[in-house]
Amino acid sequence: MSDHVVVVGSSVGGVRTVQELRRLGFGGDITVVGQEEEKPYDKPPLSKQVLMGTQTEDQILLLGEGGFEALGAQARLGVRATGLDIDSMTVALADGDEVEYDALVIATGVRPRNLSPALNELDSVFTVRELRDARELAARASLGPVAVVGAGFIGAEVAASFRSLGTEVTMTEAMQAPFARALGAQVGGLLSELHQDHGVQLLTDATVQTIERSGDVTLVRLADGRRVEAATVVVGIGATPNTEWLGDSGLKIADGVWVDAGCAVLAQGFGPHAEGVYAIGDVARQVDPVTNKDYRVEHWTNAVEHAHAVARQIVDPTSAPQPLKAPYFWSDQFDLKVQMVGRPAEADAVTMHRFNVSGTEKTVAIYEANGVVAAAVTLGWPRAIAACRHAWEARADVDALVSTLSELADRRRTAAL
Amino acid sequence: MKLGSDVGKCQGYGNCVAIDEQHFDLDDDGMVVVVQQEVSEGERETTEEAVRSCPVAAIWIEGAR
Numbered sequence: 001m002s003d004h005v006v007v008v009g010s011s012v013g014g015v016r017t018v019q020e021l022r023r024l025g026f027g028g029d030i031t032v033v034g035q036e037e038e039k040p041y042d043k044p045p046l047s048k049q050v051l052m053g054t055q056t057e058d059q060i061l062l063l064g065e066g067g068f069e070a071l072g073a074q075a076r077l078g079v080r081a082t083g084l085d086i087d088s089m090t091v092a093l094a095d096g097d098e099v100e101y102d103a104l105v106i107a108t109g110v111r112p113r114n115l116s117p118a119l120n121e122l123d124s125v126f127t128v129r130e131l132r133d134a135r136e137l138a139a140r141a142s143l144g145p146v147a148v149v150g151a152g153f154i155g156a157e158v159a160a161s162f163r164s165l166g167t168e169v170t171m172t173e174a175m176q177a178p179f180a181r182a183l184g185a186q187v188g189g190l191l192s193e194l195h196q197d198h199g200v201q202l203l204t205d206a207t208v209q210t211i212e213r214s215g216d217v218t219l220v221r222l223a224d225g226r227r228v229e230a231a232t233v234v235v236g237i238g239a240t241p242n243t244e245w246l247g248d249s250g251l252k253i254a255d256g257v258w259v260d261a262g263c264a265v266l267a268q269g270f271g272p273h274a275e276g277v278y279a280i281g282d283v284a285r286q287v288d289p290v291t292n293k294d295y296r297v298e299h300w301t302n303a304v305e306h307a308h309a310v311a312r313q314i315v316d317p318t319s320a321p322q323p324l325k326a327p328y329f330w331s332d333q334f335d336l337k338v339q340m341v342g343r344p345a346e347a348d349a350v351t352m353h354r355f356n357v358s359g360t361e362k363t364v365a366i367y368e369a370n371g372v373v374a375a376a377v378t379l380g381w382p383r384a385i386a387a388c389r390h391a392w393e394a395r396a397d398v399d400a401l402v403s404t405l406s407e408l409a410d411r412r413r414t415a416a417l
Numbered sequence: 418m419k420l421g422s423d424v425g426k427c428q429g430y431g432n433c434v435a436i437d438e439q440h441f442d443l444d445d446d447g448m449v450v451v452v453q454q455e456v457s458e459g460e461r462e463t464t465e466e467a468v469r470s471c472p473v474a475a476i477w478i479e480g481a482r
């Protein structure tokens with residue numbers, strides 16, 4: 001068993017790793033290195049509750065009273081890791097220190113992609129990844145119209161949150177419909193309607209050319225000549241893994257740190273194996289041992305599942321890794337819960353299904369690949385998502401899932417115990 | 418051991434149900450329902466995992482919070 005575990009990244013992946021190690025009885029030393037000075041907090045509420053002011057900063061903290069100390073872990077917050085040497089098994093820190101490890105968990109996540117470096121330098125242009133982003137944005141709700149560039153999940157949530165506060169919102173999307181790339185045209189269409197019904201002005205086929213500032217107004221110019229004037233611009237066009245610090249470490253890195261089913265890192269080419277090094281969460285690109293395909297998943301539940309898996313591997317390196325879990329994601333937009341399981345990108349067909357649940361219509365999109373359920377998206381029907389997750393894991397066919405969902409719709413569940 | 422829940426906190430993410438259907442379900446409005454309150458020693462591991470999987474700490478095992 002390792003004596004000293006070093007975790008780099010103090011967000012949900014890193015925090016849950018430390019908690020699980022202790023829960024499994026790991027008695028060695030733990031050091032957590034995190035670039036952000038803040039007490040570890042959860043990110044999903046940043047574009048939702050924190051922006052809308054329905055949750056305070058204290059309510060999204062990941063650790064209870066006592067923080068890392070209560071878990072017997074040494075925290076080095078506000079310090080960046082700058083390098084990894086897999087031979088001497090050391091991590092270099094920005095403050096000049098070096099930390100030796102027996103096991104290293106890389107949990108450095110992702111950061112928002114920029115349009116082009118210059119465009120984000122205006123102080124009225126934001127991305128959302130850290131608490132300070134949400135803090136500053138919340139304070140700008142009353143300053144006037146908001147333009148959201150990129151109708152991905154985070155952009156759409158930011159748009160919905162600002163609309164709920166009464167702010168005027170325009171959202172631009174390069175494709176024909178928001179989410180069209182991720183979820184297909186049908187679900188994209190339904191979500192477009194949702195946003196339009198709530199007063200979001202949606203501009204599709206919109207490629208941003210420049211963002212300029214003139215006085216209090218920030219101007220978003222589109223390639224086709226359209227323009228959006230706003231007080232605040234939020235850019236949500238995807239994310240890039242934080243792997244620069246691993247530069248020439250010898251790990252296999254290409255859009256993420258490549259790992260096996262147990263989250264152990266893979267070597268670059270025929271290079272040496274990096275003993276005791278793991279990567280988890282948003283930064284990890286995991287190879288499915290069954291299909292040999294690789295996936296990088298930017299979902300909360302994935303980070304927690306990885307954290308649990310990696311803690312088990314560290315405590316017992318001989319334990320056999322479990323099969324990859326169903327990727328699962330939720331998003332809250334206005335009063336609608338959008339929940340997704342599986343991998344829509346792998347589907348060759350999508351069908352829309354409607355169910356009557358005590359008088360209300362619920363919609364489920366089922367994505368199919370080679371006859372089996374590749375993914376499912378539920379709109380406003382949380383109860384159905386567990387059945388969809390099981391169907392994905394069991395490689396069920398679409399008809400089987402539809403009949404399970406019909407039964408579920410008929411089997412009412414109202415009163416709590 | 419007994420289960421506790423705070424429906425006011427629940428966001429209907431369904432992580433708990435996906436892991437432990439014997440103890441958790443969601444109602445039609447997407448709020449967690451504890452369908453079996455007693456947790457036996459044999460069930461404990463799975464139920465604890467379900468509790469830990471909740472993103473908003475809306476469920477817990479009494480005395481273990």
Ligand SMILES: Cc1cc2nc3c(=O)[nH]c(=O)nc-3n(C[C@H](O)[C@H](O)[C@H](O)COP(=O)(O)OP(=O)(O)OC[C@H]3O[C@@H](n4cnc5c(N)ncnc54)[C@H](O)[C@@H]3O)c2cc1C
Pocket residue numbers: 008009010011012013014033034035036042043044045046047079080081082107108109110128129130154242245280281282283297298299300301303328329330331332
């Ligand atoms: C606004 C927003 C809304 C979201 N909403 C949802 C949602 O509704 N549902 C859902 O399933 N998921 C959602 N997500 C995704 C979810 O939050 C992530 O999947 C999760 O945070 C991943 O955790 P992680 O620990 O892998 O990485 P991260 O949370 O990205 O944490 C990485 C940490 O590492 C630190 N770090 C980076 N480089 C270094 C370095 N060199 N040295 C030291 N520290 C470093 C970073 O500062 C950061 O604190 C959302 C994300 C955001 C940003």
Ligand code: SF4
Pocket residue numbers: 426427428429430431432433434443448449470471472473474475476
């Ligand atoms: S995991 Fe938590 S938030 Fe999700 S349904 Fe269960 S209790 Fe509710």
